Amino acid sequence: MSNLLLTAAQMRALEQAAIDSGRVTGLELMERAGVGAVDAIFAEWPEMAAAPGRAVVLCGPGNNGGDGFVVARVLAGKGWDVEVFLYGDAERLPPDARVNYERWCELGKVLPLGDAPDAIERFPDLTIDAVFGSGLSRPLEASLFRTLSCFSQQFVVSLDAPSGCDLDSGRVLGEDGQAFHPALVIAFGHRKVGHACGDLERASKVVVVDLQLSREIAGRAGFFAEREIVHAVQVRALSPIFSKRNDGHKYDHGHALILTGGMGRTGAARLAARAALRIGAGLVTCAAPGAAMMECAAQLTAVMLRRYDNAEALAAMLEDDRINALCLGPGMGVSARVSALLDVALASGRQVVLDADALTVLAGRDDPFSLLHSKCVLTPHGGEFARLFPDIAARLKAPAMSGPAYSKVDATRDAAARAGCTVLFKGPDTVIADPNGKAAVNSAAYDRAAPWLATAGSGDVLAGIITGLLSRGVPPYHAASSAAWLHLEAAFAFGPGLIAEDLPEALPAVLRRLASDQAAFEAVTTSRPST
Ligand SMILES: NC(=O)C1=CN([C@@H]2O[C@H](COP(=O)(O)OP(=O)(O)OC[C@H]3O[C@@H](n4cnc5c(N)ncnc54)[C@H](O)[C@@H]3O)[C@@H](O)[C@H]2O)[C@@H](O)CC1
Ligand SMILES: [K+]
Numbered sequence: 001m002s003n004l005l006l007t008a009a010q011m012r013a014l015e016q017a018a019i020d021s022g023r024v025t026g027l028e029l030m031e032r033a034g035v036g037a038v039d040a041i042f043a044e045w046p047e048m049a050a051a052p053g054r055a056v057v058l059c060g061p062g063n064n065g066g067d068g069f070v071v072a073r074v075l076a077g078k079g080w081d082v083e084v085f086l087y088g089d090a091e092r093l094p095p096d097a098r099v100n101y102e103r104w105c106e107l108g109k110v111l112p113l114g115d116a117p118d119a120i121e122r123f124p125d126l127t128i129d130a131v132f133g134s135g136l137s138r139p140l141e142a143s144l145f146r147t148l149s150c151f152s153q154q155f156v157v158s159l160d161a162p163s164g165c166d167l168d169s170g171r172v173l174g175e176d177g178q179a180f181h182p183a184l185v186i187a188f189g190h191r192k193v194g195h196a197c198g199d200l201e202r203a204s205k206v207v208v209v210d211l212q213l214s215r216e217i218a219g220r221a222g223f224f225a226e227r228e229i230v231h232a233v234q235v236r237a238l239s240p241i242f243s244k245r246n247d248g249h250k251y252d253h254g255h256a257l258i259l260t261g262g263m264g265r266t267g268a269a270r271l272a273a274r275a276a277l278r279i280g281a282g283l284v285t286c287a288a289p290g291a292a293m294m295e296c297a298a299q300l301t302a303v304m305l306r307r308y309d310n311a312e313a314l315a316a317m318l319e320d321d322r323i324n325a326l327c328l329g330p331g332m333g334v335s336a337r338v339s340a341l342l343d344v345a346l347a348s349g350r351q352v353v354l355d356a357d358a359l360t361v362l363a364g365r366d367d368p369f370s371l372l373h374s375k376c377v378l379t380p381h382g383g384e385f386a387r388l389f390p391d392i393a394a395r396l397k398a399p400a401m402s403g404p405a406y407s408k409v410d411a412t413r414d415a416a417a418r419a420g421c422t423v424l425f426k427g428p429d430t431v432i433a434d435p436n437g438k439a440a441v442n443s444a445a446y447d448r449a450a451p452w453l454a455t456a457g458s459g460d461v462l463a464g465i466i467t468g469l470l471s472r473g474v475p476p477y478h479a480a481s482s483a484a485w486l487h488l489e490a491a492f493a494f495g496p497g498l499i500a501e502d503l504p505e506a507l508p509a510v511l512r513r514l515a516s517d518q519a520a521f522e523a524v525t526t527s528r529p530s531t
Contacts, residue, residue, distance in 0.1 A: 002214075004228075005441060036186075053080060067159045162181065167194040228442075234514060265333065268460040273286045278504040283322075429441055
């Protein structure tokens with residue numbers, strides 16, 4: 001499956017291109033969507049395929065409602081007892097939805113949606129939410145939300161979107177943005193941006209029904225800026241870290257420098273250093289102030305240790321041009337001294353990861369972005385992001401009153417453009433963007449939820465993985481997006497009970513799996529005849 005994340009407008013453009021090419025009609029696409037939805041439901045709950053039950057289908061005034069009428073017809077054809085309710089006026093349905101409404105009317109009744117709660121007394125086994133999909137443009141009426149909420153139970157399936165949720169952002173439209181929670185969301189054609197970020201608590205799973213639009217996708221290279229980080233892509237993006245030549249020297253594999261905080265505050269940087277080493281940096285050095293040297297020396301073995309006491313000492317250290325990636329922030333504190341170190345690191349033109357306290361220091365400056373350059377990576381969490389980009393954060397936080405709503409992808413992209421470097425905006429939906437508008441989402445949601453990753457020090461490890469990848473020659477955007485994925489994979493490899501120290505140690509198992517997929521990937525690409 002492709003890892004594109006589409007906006008609603010992009011999805012519409014694809015559908016329209018397919019229709020304009022004469023390859024398919026809108027009605028056929030709607031049939032594919034409805035038939036595919038029933039297949040997906042039965043794949044999810046095979047017991048439903050074996051024993052037809054009762055279904056309630058809630059249809060809306062647009063093509064999402066049209067999909068609902070198809071689902072109703074297909075279920076009835078399989079022996080289900082189906083009740084259909086419509087929100088709005090049948091006379092005003094768009095043409096394809098209208099055709100499917102008429103087809104359903106040959107099989108059964110359509111009642112007004114306001115009557116739908118009565119159907120609960122007949123104990124439906126399955127409820128289909130086909131009220132709104134990608135065409136949602138304003139908040140749900142309160143009465144409609146109440147009706148939908150009556151059906152919040154185990155087997156509620158939303159077609160394309162949980163009605164009320166904007167597919168460009170994953171946000172619920174409205175002042176208080178109350179969410180409707182289906183058990184399953186069936187995305188048509190592709191996952192949309194809103195399936196990967198925003199209010200990710202809203203469903204337990206998203207599956208995709210293929211509408212066979214790959215030809216239209218292929219004809220639009222560069223049209224899609226948003227991607228979801230998936231396993232198959234990492235195999236390619238991380239190829240530099242699998243290319244250690246047998247005769248290679250450790251310096252050929254990069255030298256990462258991680259600055260620690262003072263005495264009693266070096267743990268965060270040591271975690272980052274361990275992660276940078278585990279991900280494959282040839283050498284990793286922790287640089288510590290004099291007072292913290294003993295503390296670090298007692299803890300570090302493979303990671304080297306150097307002393308720095310001020311910005312001048314750092315500048316002297318950076319005369320060694322084998323040091324090719326720096327990490328500043330974890331445990332460093334917020335002070336004028338850290339600010340001076342930041343200046344030296346940025347002026348050196350090296351690849352620099354700025355995390356934690358370094359971001360707070362940066363945000364305190366009159367012109368936070370003047371020294372940043374394209375080799376920097378910023379890794380803010382929500383609070384740090386709001387300090388650095390207060391206007392963007394405020395826009396993202398304001399209630400979304402109309403679709404398409406401002407998304408976390410939009411916000412991160414705007415931040416990266418302003419900062420002039422890659423930004424990784426953390427969260428259960430981590431978004432990575434570069435200054436040219438490329439963006440990726442790593443969502444730790446649905447079947448990739450790893451709540452145990454929210455543990456002290458986990459962010460320091462992420463900063464270390466990015467730094468290690470940078471030192472190995474992975475470009476900033478790919479280093480940040482790959483690190484987000486690896487970090488989550490490491491959490492899965494370990495499982496619950498994880499503490500930050502476990503994350504670097506879990507990386508080799510993740511890399512082993514990637515390496516074997518890498519070999520398979522290379523075997524496929526080299527055996528394929530060139531075109
Ligand atoms: N040919 C196509 O375009 C296909 C479309 N498909 C389905 O079509 C959906 C998109 O269809 P539409 O663009 O018609 O959009 P929707 O079906 O999501 O709804 C749009 C309609 O709802 C109204 N509306 C929006 N927000 C409202 C609110 N809060 N309260 C009351 N009315 C509101 C709009 O004025 C418009 O009439 C997709 O999500 C997908 O389910 C699929 O059938 C695949 C093929
Ligand atoms: K829906």
